[in-house]
Amino acid sequence: MTVTVDNANGTLHAAQIANEAASGLVAAIATEDPAAAAEFIDAHAGAGDFWNSTTRLLNGFKLLRFPETGINIDRVPGPRGR
Structure with missing residues (x-):
């Protein structure tokens, strides 16, 4: 996985x-x-392009109609994204 911040x-x-410089998949x-x-x-x-939104919605929500669970931006402890 690659994240580009600049x-x-x-x-x-x-x-x-x-x-x-980014993956070419999505940007926000x-x-x-x-x-x-x-x-x-x-x-x-x-x-995909997002305005004031997380890019994690592309893989899951836009393509499969459910949010991506493997990438989280919150600080919930414990294992995630099975």
């Missing part, structure tokens, strides 16, 4: 990073600006 100088640079943008989100989503070439 600083970007604007939405087009963020999309460039996602297109070149966290912003309150709808125009910035739309610009990022239009420029991203991956299979």
Whole structure:
């Protein structure tokens, strides 16, 4: 598994990073600006785009209609993702 986290100088640079350095499957943008989100989503070439949401929904929810259980962003102790 690969997670790419980087600083970007604007939405087009963020999309460039996602297109070149990430897995190519999915990317997300966290912003309150709808125009910035739309610009990022239009420029991203991956299979899925998310705005103010976790990317874990792509593998499970968008493709199989149930949330991905193997990747969690919360801090629940114990084994997860069987």
